[in-house]
Amino acid sequence: MALYTLGAGHVAAGIKSREFSAEEYVCQLLERIEKVEPKVNAFVTVSKEALERARAIDKMIRDGEQTGPLAGVAVSIKDNICTKGIRTTCASKMLELYVPPYDATVVKRLQDAGAIVIGKANLDEFAMGSTTEFSRHGTTRNPWDISRVPGGSSGGSAASVAALECTISLGSDTGGSVRCPASFCSAVGLKPTYGLISRYGLVSYANSLEQIGPVGRTVSDVVSALNAIAGTDENDHTTAGGKPAYSLQERKGLRVGLVKEFIEGADLAVAKVINKAVDTLAGQGCRCEEASLASVQYALPSYYTIATAEASSNLARYDNVRYGFDLSPEGYEWNSYFAKARSNFGEEVKRRIIVGSYVLSSGYYGKYYLKAQQVRSLLKRELKALFKKYDVLIGPTMPILPFKIGEKVDNPLKMYLVDIDTVVANLAGMPAMSVPAGFADGLPVGLQIMADEFQEQTMLVAAHLFEQAAKMQRSPEL
Amino acid sequence: MESKMGLEIHCQLTGAKSKLFCRCSCDYRGKAPNANTCPTCSGLPGTLPLLNQKAVEFAGMISLALGCKVPDEIAFYRKNYFYPDLPKNFQLTQYNAYGITSIGFEGKLEYGDGKSARIRRVQLEEDPGRLVYEGGSMETSVYALIDYNRAGVPLVEIVTEPDFTDPKDVRMFLDKITSIIEHLGVCDTKLEGSVRCDANVSVGGGNRAEIKNVSSFADVEKAVRYEITRQRTMASRDIEVRSETRHWDDARKVTKESRTKEEEQDYRYFPEPDIPVVVLGSEFVSSIRQSMPELPDARKDRFVSKYGLSAHVAQVLIDNKELADFFESAIKIYSSPKEIANWIVTDLMSFVDERQKEQVRSLFAGLKIGPEHIADLAKLVDHDTINRATAKQILSQIVRTGEMPSHVARKTQAGKIDDAGALAQAIESVFKAEQAAVQDAKHNPNAANFLLGKVMQLTKGRADPKTALEMIQKKLMED
Numbered sequence: 013m014a015l016y017t018l019g020a021g022h023v024a025a026g027i028k029s030r031e032f033s034a035e036e037y038v039c040q041l042l043e044r045i046e047k048v049e050p051k052v053n054a055f056v057t058v059s060k061e062a063l064e065r066a067r068a069i070d071k072m073i074r075d076g077e078q079t080g081p082l083a084g085v086a087v088s089i090k091d092n093i094c095t096k097g098i099r100t101t102c103a104s105k106m107l108e109l110y111v112p113p114y115d116a117t118v119v120k121r122l123q124d125a126g127a128i129v130i131g132k133a134n135l136d137e138f139a140m141g142s143t144t145e146f147s148r149h150g151t152t153r154n155p156w157d158i159s160r161v162p163g164g165s166s167g168g169s170a171a172s173v174a175a176l177e178c179t180i181s182l183g184s185d186t187g188g189s190v191r192c193p194a195s196f197c198s199a200v201g202l203k204p205t206y207g208l209i210s211r212y213g214l215v216s217y218a219n220s221l222e223q224i225g226p227v228g229r230t231v232s233d234v235v236s237a238l239n240a241i242a243g244t245d246e247n248d249h250t251t252a253g254g255k256p257a258y259s260l261q262e263r264k265g266l267r268v269g270l271v272k273e274f275i276e277g278a279d280l281a282v283a284k285v286i287n288k289a290v291d292t293l294a295g296q297g298c299r300c301e302e303a304s305l306a307s308v309q310y311a312l313p314s315y316y317t318i319a320t321a322e323a324s325s326n327l328a329r330y331d332n333v334r335y336g337f338d339l340s341p342e343g344y345e346w347n348s349y350f351a352k353a354r355s356n357f358g359e360e361v362k363r364r365i366i367v368g369s370y371v372l373s374s375g376y377y378g379k380y381y382l383k384a385q386q387v388r389s390l391l392k393r394e395l396k397a398l399f400k401k402y403d404v405l406i407g408p409t410m411p412i413l414p415f416k417i418g419e420k421v422d423n424p425l426k427m428y429l430v431d432i433d434t435v436v437a438n439l440a441g442m443p444a445m446s447v448p449a450g451f452a453d454g455l456p457v458g459l460q461i462m463a464d465e466f467q468e469q470t471m472l473v474a475a476h477l478f479e480q481a482a483k484m485q486r487s488p489e490l
Numbered sequence: 491m492e493s494k495m496g497l498e499i500h501c502q503l504t505g506a507k508s509k510l511f512c513r514c515s516c517d518y519r520g521k522a523p524n525a526n527t528c529p530t531c532s533g534l535p536g537t538l539p540l541l542n543q544k545a546v547e548f549a550g551m552i553s554l555a556l557g558c559k560v561p562d563e564i565a566f567y568r569k570n571y572f573y574p575d576l577p578k579n580f581q582l583t584q585y586n587a588y589g590i591t592s593i594g595f596e597g598k599l600e601y602g603d604g605k606s607a608r609i610r611r612v613q614l615e616e617d618p619g620r621l622v623y624e625g626g627s628m629e630t631s632v633y634a635l636i637d638y639n640r641a642g643v644p645l646v647e648i649v650t651e652p653d654f655t656d657p658k659d660v661r662m663f664l665d666k667i668t669s670i671i672e673h674l675g676v677c678d679t680k681l682e683g684s685v686r687c688d689a690n691v692s693v694g695g696g697n698r699a700e701i702k703n704v705s706s707f708a709d710v711e712k713a714v715r716y717e718i719t720r721q722r723t724m725a726s727r728d729i730e731v732r733s734e735t736r737h738w739d740d741a742r743k744v745t746k747e748s749r750t751k752e753e754e755q756d757y758r759y760f761p762e763p764d765i766p767v768v769v770l771g772s773e774f775v776s777s778i779r780q781s782m783p784e785l786p787d788a789r790k791d792r793f794v795s796k797y798g799l800s801a802h803v804a805q806v807l808i809d810n811k812e813l814a815d816f817f818e819s820a821i822k823i824y825s826s827p828k829e830i831a832n833w834i835v836t837d838l839m840s841f842v843d844e845r846q847k848e849q850v851r852s853l854f855a856g857l858k859i860g861p862e863h864i865a866d867l868a869k870l871v872d873h874d875t876i877n878r879a880t881a882k883q884i885l886s887q888i889v890r891t892g893e894m895p896s897h898v899a900r901k902t903q904a905g906k907i908d909d910a911g912a913l914a915q916a917i918e919s920v921f922k923a924e925q926a927a928v929q930d931a932k933h934n935p936n937a938a939n940f941l942l943g944k945v946m947q948l949t950k951g952r953a954d955p956k957t958a959l960e961m962i963q964k965k966l967m968e969d
Binding site for chain 1: 529532533534535536537538539540541568570572574577578579580588633634636756758759760763764765766
């Protein structure tokens with residue numbers, strides 16, 4: 013039996029009942045990684061301690077010790093989430109040699125639940141991108157068609173899950189970075205309500221927008237990960253109180269709103285799959301209607317204004333003084349050293365730092381940043397009103413199919429446009445997820461489901477209902 | 491030509507114990523470089539600021555003590571600029587340009603005799619790290635070392651309106667501020683670098699210069715005085731004063747043009763996303779007001795009404811918390827407030843070593859004296875055990891020896907040989923033993939002192955030196 017195909021629940025149960033050992037399972041995964049990585053390139057670093065951890069879990073079980081709900085489950089962690097002792101590069105030259113002295117809260121919580129970090133997943137540099145092409149570690153390729161992008165910026169996370177290189181992954185989602193690659197790789201990816209999951213240890217790109225989110229092959233796996241990591245954290249003032257527990261319950265008669273603007277902006281091939289998904293939901297007793305989100309037209313400019321502004325400040329600390337990469341300061345005055353060191357950011361990161369510095373500069377703050385914040389409030393108000401009428405809002409996660417590597421990389425504006433459907437949830441701080449909806453021309457299409465703040469349970473009910481009815485194929489041939 | 495001055499005072503909240511956004515200690519002094527740091531205050535990727543509640547309370551106390559309004563909500567802003575002592579290359583501070591977010595605003599502080607200065611704002615922010623120049627200064631070093639031990643220490647910035655016209659007032663105002671923060675217990679001003687001050691100076695409505703790098707409050711007065719003279723001289727020669735930042739040269743006691751020309755910086759302020767707006771709530775002001783220690787003005791009033799001190803004496807005492815505390819400790823031991831206050835203000839103060847006072851920032855540094863000594867002294871005078879002149883003499887002795895006044899008095903009084911016969915006998919035997927000196931003493935007054943010394947030696951110091959000397963001189967004449 014190929015253990016690496018199993019879901020998180022089966023893995024933990026199998027290891028606990030000693031049907032198979034964590035060591036066997038991890039060994040299979042490491043072999044799988046070795047086999048498919050040359051094609052997929054989902055990992056920046058494969059953990060050297062994973063096997064050791066697996067053996068420790070096995071020993072705990074042999075000794076009759078209590079193990080967590082994710083006992084032995086292998087997870088990949090996006091390489092912008094800090095892992096103590098494992099280098100965390102953000103796919104950037106700037107952090108090439110950086111080994112964090114602490115674990116992110118989410119990593120600690122996963123490990124407390126018994127999970128094993130199997131490696132660090134590839135991403136666009138500092139999570140800035142929608143394709144994983146902007147990685148110093150090279151492009152991750154879509155497991156369904158390795159000539160195409162896996163989406164981004166958590167491309168490594170979604171690809172590693174889809175390519176059966178791990179069971180669950182954690183990504184981060186600032187403007188769609190978990191949902192976009194989940195959609196392109198036919199995986200389930202969830203961005204929670206702002207404040208549900210601690211960001212302590214997530215290398216900031218745009219603090220007010222981003223959340224860490226799980227990626228899995230099933231809604232069930234995503235729920236397992238979410239239950240392990242969600243909840244208040246004393247190390248992050250922006251987390252909400254409480255510790256939620258989600259389940260795969262059933263609910264009849266969900267009120268579903270199909271966001272008209274999202275469908276209208278989508279490619280025909282994508283729209284077809286989504287319309288079929290609506291039929292599937294209706295077939296399950298959901299009441300589906302068309303809904304309109306008029307201010308969506310302001311979403312993208314607002315998103316890129318806020319994200320770049322925050323990024324320009326967040327990334328200021330990378331001056332190579334305290335950590336970073338090998339560059340001797342000999343012969344530099346500090347200003348020129350900073351300039352020299354910081355010239356090592358990639359093109360896309362530089363672009364966003366420059367744009368962000370511009371929108372924050374004196375005289376422009378009110379014109380851009382404040383205005384963008386007003387759009388956030390507007391969007392939020394409009395969505396709140398819609399959620400009085402609907403339990404969930406749906407639409408395509410991505411307006412287009414996974415495209416060819418290199419196709420948009422030289423045209424930043426075109427690239428930014430693909431985030432149109434996903435940035436809304438980040439701006440409003442509301443939860444959203446992508447579930448596999450089907451295929452067009454053999455390429456995955458994701459269904460995006462959004463819900464009101466802290467209504468993850470409702471969103472998961474809808475996702476599970478759809479997943480059960482749609483019965484999608486999960487893994488590509490590699 | 492009228493001069494106008496405004497101040498920016500930085501005060502570390504050393505009493506808050508931990509840094510503003512992490513759990514590291516505020517007590518960074520004397521620690522090994524970069525030992526007092528954690529991932530957060532060294533700006534490691536992925537760390538988030540955790541606001542120190544105590545620091546907010548302390549900053550609230552300072553605001554109230556300076557007559558400021560405290561808003562219902564406060565927020566933090568990022569001030570973005572590159573400098574190697576800033577671990578994140580931005581400083582977390584407060585900013586009022588897009589609405590009030592600082593802990594205090596629109597205050598007013600009275601000082602001196604009926605003078606006052608308006609306080610523009612009181613804001614809470616983080617201290618940067620420290621650059622250490624191995625060669626002594628930026629000019630003479632080929633490299634700098636960075637110590638982040640100080641990075642993140644809570645700092646309160648007090649900004650005044652340009653309400654000062656006389657450098658003397660600046661000094662008085664700073665004394666008052668020092669006394670207030672000492673009384674609040676929020677800052678140990680004796681620690682090196684715990685209070686700093688920048689000053690803005692303009693003359694005759696011209697451009698203003700900002701003077702930085704003044705490391706002691708005592709020098710601020712000198713710095714602004716120098717700057718006013720400089721600007722007046724320029725104006726009298728029709729040279730325009732530039733709007734610029736100048737540095738105080740501590741060694742030469744002049745202000746100097748900054749070597750590196752600081753252009754008008756754009757700090758790209760924006761609200762810190764990682765710290766949600768802090769809602770202080772309606773209880774905040776009333777609860778900190780309740781927990782606030784007695785302020786200098788109230789203490790002065792109490793000294794006057796309860797202890798009957800004159801307004802002047804009370805003012806001198808409260809101007810320096812150390813002095814006021816000294817006074818209150820002394821009257822607890824022996825309750826004679828006026829007598830004790832006078833001893834402290836007129837006599838004890840004359841022994842204060844000004845140099846030591848500046849260096850160690852303690853009035854009584856180097857003096858071996860405590861409240862118990864002054865209490866004891868006052869008691870001796872009150873009970874007529876000794877007269878005032880003797881008491882002064884004893885004080886001058888004990889500030890160096892640390893002996894108790896009553897002990898000194900007993901030694902000299904109780905042990906005194908008042909029997910003239912016994913003293914004469916002692917002198918007689920010294921004259922016999924030291925015949926050469928006796929002959930010498932007939933012409934040389936110094937030799938008489940030598941004989942006195944011998945007499946004192948023989949009587950083990952119990953002779954009254956004055957009487958003994960008289961008797962010696964008389965005997966020399968007789969011989």
